[in-house]
Structure formats: C-alpha cells, structure tokens
Amino acid sequence: MTAEMIAPEWMRRQITGEQYDSWTEEQCAGIEILDGMVVVSPSPSRCHNRLARFLANALDEAGGTEWNADNDFDVRLQDVPLNNRRPDVVVYRVDAIDVAPTRPEHVLLLVEVVSPGSETTDRVVKLDQYAKAGIPFYWRVEQAAGRVPIVHTYLLDEATGTYRAGELFTGLVKAAVPYPVEVDLTGPA
Template sequence: MSTVTAEQYDGWTEEQCADVEIVGGVVVARPSRSARHNRIARLVANALDDAGGADWNADCGFDLRLRDVPLDNRCPDVVVYRADTVEEMPARPEHVLLVVEVVSPGSETTDRLVKPDQYAKAGIPFYWRVEQAAGRVAVVHTCLLDEASRVYRAGEVFTGLVKAAVPFPVEVDLTDLP
C-alpha cells in the first residue's frame, strides 16, 4: 500500500480531496453524512462563529493538518480557528481552539476514540462530540485538554440546549431537530 505525502496531497484538486482524510499517509474515505448531521454541524458552527467575535472563526468541513510526516490530515465537522489565519490552509493545530465532531452511523469509533486522541496529541485545547440519533435530542459532550498528559478530560454535557462558558460563552439550540 502506497502512502500519500503532504506535498502530494497539497497538489490534489478539490475534488480529489473531497470526502477523504489522510491517516498515517493512508487515504481513508469519510462516511456519507445525513442532512441532519450537516444541519447540526451548521447550527453549531454558526453559533460558535457568532460567539467567537472578531478573534475566532468557526467553519464546517475543511482540512486540518495534524502532522506532516506521516501525513495526518483530518476534516472535522466544525473547526474554531484564529481569525487572522483564515488564509492559511490547511489549518494547523496551533491556530485551532476547538474541533467538533458529529457522530453518525459508521463514524462512532473514529469520533469517540481515534479523532479525540489525535486532536489531543496535536494540542487542540477543546473537543466537542455531538451524539445524534434519529428521533432523539442531540447530546453534546465537551472536553478540555489536559496539557500535561495531552488527553481530553470530560467537561460539561448538554442535552438539546448548549449553554457553554468555555472556550467562550456560546448558546446552541439543538432541541427541535427533525
């Protein structure tokens, strides 16, 4: 199995990069996302973008370069990053404050175990995981990085209505999703 380098990936077209992530230099297909998944990600991103003020941007689904060798290139559902780095893509962990993953069928293990471990080792201060199941209210698990161990510690858990104080005050209403 051949691996992809950062230089090779950076030369790919937008279409080639769509719906893939690179883990340890290996191309991994991202599971397809439902309309509900995409709506949750957009609602969370919009709320975080508004709450972040002039210093922080929040966007959905773009490349986050965790490591160049071997290449680890993830595409979180939502990324909160320093506004003054908007032109620096792919985003780098040192510019990122928070990543959010919306768990879907097919992404459970990756979003609950693999990605948080990678994000923590990269030094990203906050991680949120949104658990969503058809017919149920979304549950948001917030995690904070323990700098010494580079492991996330459980923070607050919100069901439906998120009223988080960190990384900055933000409110997201996920109670009335279809």
C-alpha cells in the same frame, strides 16, 4: 478481481503532504489522511450536515472578532506521516483565515458529529489524535433519530496530553468555554 480493480493505485500507498496539497478540492472532498493513507468517509446525512452547520453558525457568531467557525475543510495534524482530518466544525483564529493548511496552533475547538460508521473514530481515535495534536477543546455530538442531540465537551490537559471530560449538554448548549456560546439543538434537525 485484482487490487487495481478495487481501488486506484494512489489509495494503496502512503502519500505526502506535498502530494496531497497538489490535489484539487474535489479530490480531497470526502476523504481524510491517516498515517499517510487515504481514508474514505461515507457521505453524511442531511441531518448530520444541518446539525454541523447550525453549530458552526452559533460558534462563529459567538466567536466575535477573535474566532471563526466553519465546516468542511482540512486540519493538518501532522506532516510525517501525513495526518489530515476534516472535522465537522473547526473554530480557528481569525488571523489564520488565509493560512493553508490549517494547523493545530490555529485551532481552538474541533467538533465531530457522530454518524453510523464513525462511532469508534469520533469517540476514541479522534479524541486521542486531537489531544496529541494539542487542540485545546473537543466536542463530540451524539445524535439519534427522534432524540435531542447530546454534546460531550472535552478540555485538553496539557500535562498529560489527553482530554478530560467537561460539561455534558442535552438540547441546550450553554457553554462558558472555550468562549461563551448558547445554542438550542432541539430544533436544527
């Protein structure tokens, strides 16, 4: 079996932002770009998607007229080499709704819901990558079958370019930053 049979040619070479931007939404779904290389993400579970949507809805409502919250779209962290991530929830400035690609300066908070197979990426790699991109807040949601989700919050330390741990919420999130939001996670799954 040859490499061509395993993966198409476009998955075996670095791509540019211009090339990526020419792809259809269908081609971009389920992938991220890390150092110019396509990284395929497994399809998340329904519980994962529901939890992400539940959080996005609560953050969107609490964001008022200044902040939107959505899921399932790209954030362009870096142009060369290309780094595009597709966080589970993105809180971004209302006035950037039509700006594409969404960039770190448009983003206030990124949320990742950890799934089997994304543990190291969400806990270590994205934590570092989002901090280096200057995203002010990062939330990591841990979920386990039959358990209440746990939300780990992080705040950017601009002096070091790293995150420091913030509050930890189990079940009920009652956060004051990045803006006041209350959401009960004991029932969305």
